Amino acid sequence: MTIFVIARLTFREAARRKILLAALLMGLIYLVIYAIGFYFVNQDIANSQFTTGLLELNQIRNFLFMAGMYVVNFLTVAMAVLTSVDTLSGEIASGTVHTLVSKPLQRWEIVVGKWLGFVGMLSLYLLLMAGGTILLVYLISGYTAPNVLRGLSLLWLNAILLLGVSLAGGAVLSTLANGVLVFGMFGIAFVGGWIEQIGSFLQNQTAVNVGIISSLLIPSEALWKRAAFEMQSPLVSALGFSPFTAASMPSLVMVIYGLIYASLALLLAIRLFNKRDL
Amino acid sequence: MANSISTQALRKEFGDKTAVADLSLDVERGEVFGFLGPNGAGKTTAVKMLLGLISPTSGRGEVLGSPLGDHRSREKVGFLPEHFRFHDWLTAEEFLRLHGNLYKIPSPILTPRIGELLELVGLENHREKKLRAFSKGMLQRIGLAQALLNEPDLVFLDEPTSGLDPVGRRLVRDIIRDLREGGTTVFLNSHMLSEVEITCDRVAFIRQGEVLTTNSLQSLVEGELTVEIRAQNVNPAVLEGLAQWGENIRADGDHLSLTLSSEADMPVMTRYLVENGVDVYAIRPKQLSLEDLFIQVVGTEGGL
Numbered sequence: 001m002t003i004f005v006i007a008r009l010t011f012r013e014a015a016r017r018k019i020l021l022a023a024l025l026m027g028l029i030y031l032v033i034y035a036i037g038f039y040f041v042n043q044d045i046a047n048s049q050f051t052t053g054l055l056e057l058n059q060i061r062n063f064l065f066m067a068g069m070y071v072v073n074f075l076t077v078a079m080a081v082l083t084s085v086d087t088l089s090g091e092i093a094s095g096t097v098h099t100l101v102s103k104p105l106q107r108w109e110i111v112v113g114k115w116l117g118f119v120g121m122l123s124l125y126l127l128l129m130a131g132g133t134i135l136l137v138y139l140i141s142g143y144t145a146p147n148v149l150r151g152l153s154l155l156w157l158n159a160i161l162l163l164g165v166s167l168a169g170g171a172v173l174s175t176l177a178n179g180v181l182v183f184g185m186f187g188i189a190f191v192g193g194w195i196e197q198i199g200s201f202l203q204n205q206t207a208v209n210v211g212i213i214s215s216l217l218i219p220s221e222a223l224w225k226r227a228a229f230e231m232q233s234p235l236v237s238a239l240g241f242s243p244f245t246a247a248s249m250p251s252l253v254m255v256i257y258g259l260i261y262a263s264l265a266l267l268l269a270i271r272l273f274n275k276r277d278l
Numbered sequence: 279m280a281n282s283i284s285t286q287a288l289r290k291e292f293g294d295k296t297a298v299a300d301l302s303l304d305v306e307r308g309e310v311f312g313f314l315g316p317n318g319a320g321k322t323t324a325v326k327m328l329l330g331l332i333s334p335t336s337g338r339g340e341v342l343g344s345p346l347g348d349h350r351s352r353e354k355v356g357f358l359p360e361h362f363r364f365h366d367w368l369t370a371e372e373f374l375r376l377h378g379n380l381y382k383i384p385s386p387i388l389t390p391r392i393g394e395l396l397e398l399v400g401l402e403n404h405r406e407k408k409l410r411a412f413s414k415g416m417l418q419r420i421g422l423a424q425a426l427l428n429e430p431d432l433v434f435l436d437e438p439t440s441g442l443d444p445v446g447r448r449l450v451r452d453i454i455r456d457l458r459e460g461g462t463t464v465f466l467n468s469h470m471l472s473e474v475e476i477t478c479d480r481v482a483f484i485r486q487g488e489v490l491t492t493n494s495l496q497s498l499v500e501g502e503l504t505v506e507i508r509a510q511n512v513n514p515a516v517l518e519g520l521a522q523w524g525e526n527i528r529a530d531g532d533h534l535s536l537t538l539s540s541e542a543d544m545p546v547m548t549r550y551l552v553e554n555g556v557d558v559y560a561i562r563p564k565q566l567s568l569e570d571l572f573i574q575v576v577g578t579e580g581g582l
Contacts, residue, residue: 095363103380104353
């Protein structure tokens with residue numbers, strides 16, 4: 001299958017260009033720092049006279065766990081965008097695309113092949129980073145957060161969604177313009193998410209609406225919030241405001257919207273690449 | 279048998295610029311077809327349309343019996359792009375394997391084929407070398423090997439000798455000759471007229487995206503030719519007598535020139551001169567070269 005030839009090429013290119021190596025190295029450093037930090041904080045709170053109950057301890061552990069997942073989410077998203085941002089535009093600009101497209105294959109096979117290659121890479125990366133975090137937390141403190149699988153699926157969807165946007169942009173824009181576009185959208189989602197959060201806390205409906213609109217524009221922050229909601233302990237959310245608790249939790253409709261968004265982004269990428277003169 | 283390439287009134291506009299105005303071409307199976315024109319005449323755009331890299335604004339065409347843009351039309355097509363930019367982090371062998379896979383060539387056929395082609399283009403000792411370390415000429419060679427992976431029925435070569443030294447150019451010429459002998463159609467996009475002159479059966483001249491004329495190169499050889507003569511003791515009567523073979527007779531001291539309608543008239547005319555007491559020092563036929571023809575057809579404005 002031609003799709004898998006392209007997928008493999010994409011994967012190998014990331015490996016050869018040492019992108020994977022850099023990402024894994026940074027990921028490893030994160031895990032080491034996280035482990036050290038978690039170990040000492042965990043020791044501290046376990047020996048403290050103020051935190052005695054297991055429930056209380058686990059809330060703090062959950063908070064630390066969420067901090068880790070926040071970083072994992074960010075790293076995975078950055079990886080999704082940075083690796084894919086030039087995959088179409090770069091090949092078009094350099095002319096390497098000519099020998100590919102003049103082969104007896106259809107253009108959608110190139111887009112889907114690349115998409116698959118990146119999906120494989122991102123899945124592996126997310127699994128290593130998130131899996132590493134979960135394992136470390138468990139090994140050090142014996143704590144496991146609830147609904148981890150559901151949370152990870154949402155982080156995965158978030159990465160795939162941004163990957164789709166980056167491919168679609170890359171089919172028509174230059175690498176630089178595409179990077180500005182995708183990170184710009186990510187920024188909008190980020191700010192919108194916080195406005196919604198604060199608006200909800202202060203019960204300001206306008207701020208909440210701004211947040212919702214930005215989430216419709218690009219639902220990546222909403223997906224993170226939903227993932228955070230799934231993985232936080234029920235008590236933490238009952239306690240109220242923390243940076244990782246969602247005061248207004250994105251609904252399931254938003255998750256479905258995210259799924260549709262990610263699919264449409266891929267379809268758009270195929271369509272745009274199909275029409276492009278190379 | 280149907281033509282390899284057949285197009286009717288292909289047109290491509292980029293914004294308000296017309297790259298190809300009206301391209302109607304018929305390339306027969308098995309011929310080596312030269313596509314000539316000044317820079318910016320729309321040669322590369324035309325080739326890209328034939329390969330489905332660019333969709334035409336209007337017009338239609340067929341390549342190997344399939345409509346333009348249909349991926350099946352590219353199954354038996356090879357293409358060496360003009361700037362031969364490839365994935366340079368691959369080694370020569372990996373590069374050929376990748377493109378062989380894209381041609382869907384099964385591995386038991388592909389592996390020996392890669393070896394053959396590396397040898398054909400003289401890169402068998404650079405099999406494991408990354409393309410990043412290749413010189414321009416080596417890249418062109420590996421690009422050529424890539425275009426022949428699927429034993430194509432039709433090969434597009436876009437300026438195949440631009441990066442090559444004389445040895446490489448001869449190699450390309452030999453490969454084109456072998457392809458022709460094997461019945462492969464070659465579409466050669468070039469402005470290296472001497473190359474085209476040696477290798478092509480027919481040439482099309484294009485300017486501003488329009489085919490001006492299509493010539494068989496045989497007719498160039500068989501057509502009329504100008505002869506330059508250096509001789510003494512030419513009297514006016516002899517000069518007048520020359521009119522039976524040619525026209526445009528000019529005499530300037532020892533130098534005569536006239537245009538013969540056929541090469542076959544040369545010995546007869548020579549005998550006539552000698553028999554009439556003319557001292558002949560030199561007779562030089564000046565064939566119309568492709569370059570002359572190019573200037574004649576396309577004009578001297580050149581490309582911009």
